[in-house]
Amino acid sequence: MKNFNIVLAAAALSMLGASTFAAPELTPEQSLEVRKAVVTWLECEECTEGELEQLLKYGEAAVPTLAATLERGPSPATLEKYRLHLESSYRNLIEYSRTHDEVKIDQSEEEYVKQYLENYQAHYAVRSAQALAKLGGVEARRSLEAAAKRKMREDVNVVVQESVKAVGR
């Protein structure tokens, strides 16, 4: 019954596609569910546990967050969490290399952190674009088309261009 509701709802939402759509207000519980589904998709590695399918069930409710993420990347707090992890990892590697010859550090801390932070931002953009393409609708398309005009890393650009082609109205 639950899945039936979702399918019906998703079908109904797709009928709204041609209109200007203002995402309705969600309750705290609904907002939390959408956030969790979005973050799970953004963060998953191989994504073999149905993360995208789970997110797509929320339809238009997930579009504003994905569009914002495509434009701006991870939130400052999330980015800071990863930065702290990278700084800690680099310091641990330096310490470890003093007693383990197989570890040779050829990057400064700044280079190490920058490289992985850029990958993380690219990863968020790629995942946002892929989900928006699947969700479709006017807002998703608008967000993807705007992204396609921005300058971005080549690997991200490839995915955004593919997503623009794939996105449904």
Added chain:
Amino acid sequence: MERYIRNAFAAFTIAFIFSGFAVAQVSDDISLARNWKLCPGEVFELPTEIFQEWVPVGCEVVDCCPGCPGIVDKINWRIHVEGAPLESLSLKFNRLPKDIAAGLRLGGTAQGSAENMLIGKGVGTIAGLPAEIAGRAPVAQIEVGLDKAWMQDQAKNAGDAGDVGDDGEKDSGHIIIEQYYGKYRVNEYKIAYRFPFCPGGLSDRIVLQNNASGDSASVLVDARRSSGCVLEESRRGAGIIGMGSVLSNAGCRSEVAVFSDDDAMKLVEGVGAWTNFLGDTLNVNLTPNRLMAPVDVWIARDFALLTALGDINNANLLYNSNNAGIGFSPNFRIVTGNPAALAAIGTGCANAPGLLGSAFFTPGRLNVYYVNDAFTGVNCGASRNIQYVGTTANNQTLAHEFGHSMSLAHTNGDPAFPVTNVMIGGGAGRTHFSDGQSFRMNAQCSSTLNVNGVRAGPMRRCSSTIGGNVTCPIAMDAHCPPLATDALPK
């Protein structure tokens, strides 16, 4: 009017979507960020940083709060300090603008200032924190305070109790920090602490020999005590480890697994050293040193060599510092200028079956392909010796894929695992393997360590593993520690 009707219909439709979901209990859905487990006797000797964490201020997603009304500018923290072992949480904000720091409003058990705040047991609140500021997000440095009287009682009672089990929930505490915009939770953080009873004393003992780095090794013991058969009793020690009173096997399983930095995992089966008298000693020789898995790293993307080197470094650090007893010896092979190699390698597991018989795959060792496609990483079911790393990988991606190659599955959804576990199928702050995972990477028959002949030693057919194209014989011993079995910290 038409737009109004459409939006009203959309609102109804979205409400309909959610009506199909049983809304989860909000307070029970917070993933563990860290999970500390310590014997009471160890607590007073541990470095203070074990109890320190850094928690960024602000929303988890960039638009802060999906479907929230209004513009989110300020958020409030609700901090829970709960459980008998915990007394308080001290908290100090960094990078918080002075005017905001001066305007914070504290409630509940919170008192002090942004530079020096104390949250007592129960719930403390902080109102007026910024949802976002320009530049790096502010962070709160938090440090948990233990109830020293409780800890001393616990240590004393443990000493009196003999070889009995632990106290379960009575030994546990947790810190939860929830960040709210009004009624909307926008971020959260949870750390769990557990202080189980650990039988000690030097009546019977395990003596570790040739501990290469002299580290505090993790020891899992199956044996018989006065209370009956015990499985996976957890200890730590660098040399002599007190076991209290261990009795002769008398039908109980009797084995010891030792996990130590710079040493291979040691699995001693059929231990016969224990008697019903005190003073028994089990010597465990930790040679050979760490097992080094050979890895061919194929660089099929421009400028990926430095990244690959960093990823291998981090994998070596993570596996060794978690006592897995495993390292990786890379052989870098740059093929960016070789069209035949690029064609054979492709960009993912679809190419794996064809790769297996090609000149661009080395049998009997791990093969990693750095390719030019926007994904993080993947280990291939066609052969667990094959993994691809894409352009958006994080610094734990390769370590994660190696975990799959050595039979580990994802730990998503298992509440026993914190989100810092390397085998969580996502996230960018993964630093930890459990001893249950280390056991499987070493002993599971389908682990590439065994399949490739890197390891010689008893094998097992463990649950909660992946096999790829290798199936363990049904007759093989299936006894393995539970996946989440652990002994943190070192």
